[in-house]
Amino acid sequence: MLRISAGVILTIVSLFSGALLAGTVKKEKQNQPNILFILSDDHSVPFLGCYGYPVKTPNIDKLAKEGIIYNRAHTTAPQCVLSRAAIMTGRSTLDIRMTRFTAPLSADVISYPELLRKGGYYTGVCGRNFHLNGARTTAVSEEVFDKYNLETFKNRVDYLKTTGNMDSIYYQYKDFLNTIPKGKPFFLQLSYSDPHRIFNAKEYEPDPDTIKIPEGWPDTKLLRKDLAGYLGEIQRLDHEVGKVFEELKRRGLDKNTLIVFMGDNGGALVRGKGTLYKLGLNVPLIMRLSDLIKPGQVSNILVSGEDIAPTLLQVAGIAAPKEFTGVSIVPSFQDKPFQAHQYIYAVRGAHGSGLPTNTAHFDLGRTVISDRYKLIYNALWQLPYYPVDFSGQPFWLELQQLHNEGKLEEKWDKLLFSERRSMFELFDELADPNEFNNLAGKPEYKEIEEKLKGKLQEWMILNEDYLPLPVTPRPR
Template sequence: MRRIVRLLIFVGSLLGIAGLLSAADLHRPNILIMLSDDHSYPYLSCYGDPNVQTPAIDQLAAEGMRFHRYFTSAPQCVPSRAAMMTGRSPVAARMTRFSSPLPRDEMTLPELLREQANYHTGICGRSYHLDGSGQRGGSAVGEFLTQHEMRTFETRVNFLNHCGDPDVAPTVHEFLSTRPADKPFFLWANFSDPHHVWNAPDQLRPDPAKLKLPPHWPDMPGVREQFADYCAEVNRLDRTIGGVLQVLREQQVLDSTLIVFLGDNGAALPHGKGSLYDLGSNVPCVVRWPGIVAPGGESRALISGEDLAPTLLAAAGLPPYAKMSGVSFLPLLKGQAHTPRQYLFVERGPHGSAPVTVGMSSSGYDLARAVRSDRYKFIYNCTPWIPYGPVDSAGGVAWKQMQAAHTAGQLPPEFGASYFTTPRPVYELYDLETDPGELRNLSGNSEQAAVERELRLALAEKMILDFDYLPLPAIPESPHAPSNQVQTAGNRQAAFQRLDTDRDGKLSLDEFGQGRQQDEAQKWFTQRDANQDGSISREEYLPASPAPAKMGTE
């Protein structure tokens, strides 16, 4: 009898566990990422921009949360998308060369969702850009990628379908109609708009004369004409997005789906795509998740492209992958306490597949890094001798008119200095509060010396953690550091202050791990937490002073 009772208890406990798992499964949201191409912030009407009309995306924002300061990890499609999918910087993921395929050993968001949470996964729309160049025309490069099995995404997801923007909604319908009924889904839908070439119909094009121009462009007819073309593409994109949302309604999954809309990098216009100015990497980001994200929310927290993957993993109840350096902003979505980033980082590498040539501009080849805080940005140009050129729009009327005006001496000096200084400065520093157009370089200014040194140190630390191949920026000596030891202690003091975001005099694991890979952060945190109280005090963080050297010894 006792055996029977024990057996019943055991079976009952198993059923209870199964019931808990089923309940957990019910709370795993479907996930849809909708990614526009070359889409700068603030070009959605939900951000108050008067140049575009985007009612479908505005509705998402009204029912969810919009982010003002989401920055991609690179101002180009390939490395930016690599960071989104891996939760790592493009440098750490070895994806700074535009034509690179994602290495097989880099784990991606859809793979983790499929393997650890039983998601049905897919990618559709415009090229996702992570299987390398040479995909068309049977080029030799493409043959190399095939020969060495370097195109991996057919095995990373369950569903893969390239198509143009008009076919995205029908493809989403196909994906949803064929998915297993017992699995949540993850779908990454890619759109071409507002990528160059701009060919949206005239009825979607605003009047160029009525456009409100940002401060980083001179007011010229060609600039207005091309900006109007760009805005028309954004307006067309919104109609495509509306079609996808209608499919979700018809499939009755709209309200059970966590929707993220965002851009992959900035607009292909001067100061935008390919540059480390805000127009190149600050993109729209809107998140809708009924029952979790309160309607009508907004945030000005600094969010990095590295942060998307760990956030969506957390939403599915999964921990971040060990190699991820991104930080989940799920608490922010839930209205909970969130430790904001103090810095975010953006990198620039080669663009497209064009070879290096004498006299080329930075549109095809550039090596640069940037770090941004709430107020300031520091840019480190490692190929300053290469003149600036806008990516994908150097042949457009806007850039040609700017070049002609500069040659004729008619371009206002702030634009001439920003666009046509050659060689470019190795270091740039901008006060984004007083100079949002990033036109007045303050690097070397004594009044900002402390800020510039702080940002150089932050960038150097990130480059070291990512095993960056570029030389580190020069670090000016602190005026209060008479010796190497004091200099080191001063650096550590400044780093502690920088990491202690809640100003409680100690570092949590989340604070200590900012910008570090998760496994490395845990290892170093455990070593420094001498008393094992789950935090690092200032004394534990700072280096011990060396014993005084004996006189007469080496």
């Protein structure tokens, strides 16, 4: 009998395993699914039927029923540019230097569509402005952008078109499908402006008197009218998404296409967009792909916007770069025990192109979220809250007037119109899902607060954050 050493056996097993793995990867690449990533604009949880809110969204609800819905998906910022940058790159907003709203994504930061393109995909971005080529807000900006060739996305994807017209989005989508080379899988980011303000989907709006006001909101007639406008935009969005699904089915592409539906950040609602509260960061995330994703699942894992890129790359059988800070959530597709993160993080940076006259234009904050608790660090705590995108709306002006007259409910008066905010806010997301009760500074929560500050500090150091760190320095 031949004697074979353990080392030889290990070598043979390794070679055989490597050959099997190579064969599996090759097989996956031969059957790469198409990827359709639908991105809504300013869309908070829970405003979809499948999230339990009474709004008519049958097409998106059907997608959720046939796939997986994530209850705790959070964007990396409560603003579109910062959030979309992290989604597009699989990296922290700080890590890729995208905390200024009008900044273009640097050419040295790779986006996941580029990796899909190298891996054999025909790639495209169309619909609503994708926001990552920067903003030409002044003549000086124009000159700088042209001088240094800062607009890079024409070189990152095969098909790039944008439109501000709702009807044109559908035709761009069809045009993209018509241009796909035969035999190639495709990736398309299809972006919508709904439910971003201005609310103009009048024919889709529900009766303001019959809608459900989220728990804890001030229930006024003008606020109801405003929320009805928001819900109308969502119901119109669902109608348009239904047309997209039908076209995919008509072309026989629905079975082998991973469909992802996600909001780019929270809605321009009270304590929503522009804030690090739940309505600013918690967005819908739904995925469906026959045979890969077990239908009818509801997941409560923590998901970050950084996780989208590595997830889509894994589905395509393409390795994610080591620079990615996101984690693939593919293991959650089959309803198996899985935890992507113990903690996720988000930032608040400059918003829009206006000068820093209030905290709508310029605010600086960070947050860390654990399985149960959230800590918010307001670096500009001395400045009051100022709403993003709705400071001139009738419902807000009425709330201001009630505050000025001393007639606004005390809870809302304190939350919305305090002259100063707390530097730190700590919330028990399980006991206080609306984030009304700040636990920071309370002795019984000291250990939790210190732990979260430590985690946030670690993340800020590793990401070379420019803000002062949140842990109180030792006296010298």
